[in-house]
Amino acid sequence: ExxxxxxxxxxxxxxxxxxxxxxxxxxxxxxxxxxxxxxxxxxRPPHGWNLSGTDLIATLKRQGEEYLLLVLEHRYPIRGYVVSFPGGIDEEGDGTKGALRELKEETGYTALPQDIVAVGPLVYVDPWKSNEKSKFVQVNVREDLPENQNPTQNLDPLEVIEALLVKKHCLLEELNKISQERNCGIDSRLYAFAMGIYLGQMAQETRP
Structure with missing residues (x-):
């Protein structure tokens, strides 16, 4: 019909x-x-621009292994911790400066504008209950930067966040392991990303 x-x-x-x-x-x-x-x-209260937030897909290479920089953050609505992409409200309004600022604040790692690989379109976060939008920003984090020799977070007083380095190639398995061992939840956007990696790997293995 x-x-x-x-x-x-x-x-x-x-x-x-x-x-x-x-x-x-x-x-x-x-x-x-x-x-x-x-x-x-x-x-969200009116910001003066058409963007609510950013989510960072931040990768870091160490000894030939590719890692994702993630955060384990206390979320007050569920009274528990959730592992997710770094990110937050884009106070600058351009989708990139705010992303790099959130990366530094939440993980301690610095990335430069030239380290940004791609910026996605505006997407709705949960359109059944809000009009909030976000952009995914893909960035490569260089561990050889002087600022990244001793990464230090710069959190707001109300934020309780632990930075995590998680192997990208087995992300789904690692997330399930972290969830069980740390008794925490997993953000749906991060889980969907991990499922995409896993299904892509399965497709490669079964391709004739």
Missing amino acids: KVNWEMPRLVAEECLYDGNYLHLHLKQAETPTGEKVNWEMVS
Whole structure:
């Protein structure tokens, strides 16, 4: 059956909570078939630009092995730790300066603008409950930089973060191991990335 792509009509919108970092809204809409919808959603306060955050896919080579720089961070909503990509709100608004700043703050490692390999498009993080967007920034971290001889984090007072170096070629296995040994959760974006690596390896092995 062909889907009707006509947009539901927005009838009303009410801000239920106006916080420093999150706003809670109630949207009232009507579908093309006349159904009434009440939808609760979360948004970031207006920033003045069309970007909420960045996620860093940061790789580091050591003795011929490729590692990913990840973070194990305490997440207050779940009262526990989650392993994820470094990243955060892009206060600069260009998707790259903020990414390099977050890398330094959360992991202690420095990367330069010329170390950025690729910057992805804006993607929605969880569009069923928020309008938040993010960009994936791929960067190569050079361990031979003087700044990276003794990497030191620069965390905000409320942040509790441990930097992790995890082998990339067996990322899925390593994440499951960390989750069990450290009794922590795994960010869905990182897990999907690990699954992509694993499935790609399986496809290579089964190719005739």
